[in-house]
Amino acid sequence: MPTQDEFFMEQAIALAQQARTQGNEPFGALLVRGGTVVMTGENKIHTFSDPTYHAELGLIRQFCSEQRISDLSEYTLYTSCEPCIMCSGAMVWSKLGRVVYSVAHEQLAEIAGGSIMIGSAEVFAHSPHRPQLTEKVLNEQGLKVFDGYSF
Numbered sequence: 001m002p003t004q005d006e007f008f009m010e011q012a013i014a015l016a017q018q019a020r021t022q023g024n025e026p027f028g029a030l031l032v033r034g035g036t037v038v039m040t041g042e043n044k045i046h047t048f049s050d051p052t053y054h055a056e057l058g059l060i061r062q063f064c065s066e067q068r069i070s071d072l073s074e075y076t077l078y079t080s081c082e083p084c085i086m087c088s089g090a091m092v093w094s095k096l097g098r099v100v101y102s103v104a105h106e107q108l109a110e111i112a113g114g115s116i117m118i119g120s121a122e123v124f125a126h127s128p129h130r131p132q133l134t135e136k137v138l139n140e141q142g143l144k145v146f147d148g149y150s151f
């Protein structure tokens, strides 16, 4: 029986796979409130020719805009990979309650062949708002999405 975090992470990883199939980078995310998925997102940088269209940032923007809210303190965001510095920033500014990720930023750096700025914990540590952080859920499964992928 998967835990609730594993249950939602499995869907975030499936979205990452879907993004890859669509010709975008393999990252997916979803937003949950009270045990219910309220929105899903995936990387669409190539679809929209928007290098900032990461799964997490796209999701936060679209959801807040549609709901006309700017406070996500009651929400949990599940993401297939640790959020980058830009998306971690968006989580701070939207006062996100909690973030759960699968693949860690050090692991991604190894896959992508170089250092990728800094991890989300470090961003949060220097921020006025600090989302609760749960790391490496379904880590092996998350890593599989990158099999044979080159950045």
Ligand SMILES: [Zn+2]
Pocket (backbone or CB within 6 Å): 054, 055, 056, 057, 083, 084, 085, 086, 087, 088
């Ligand atoms: Zn990002």
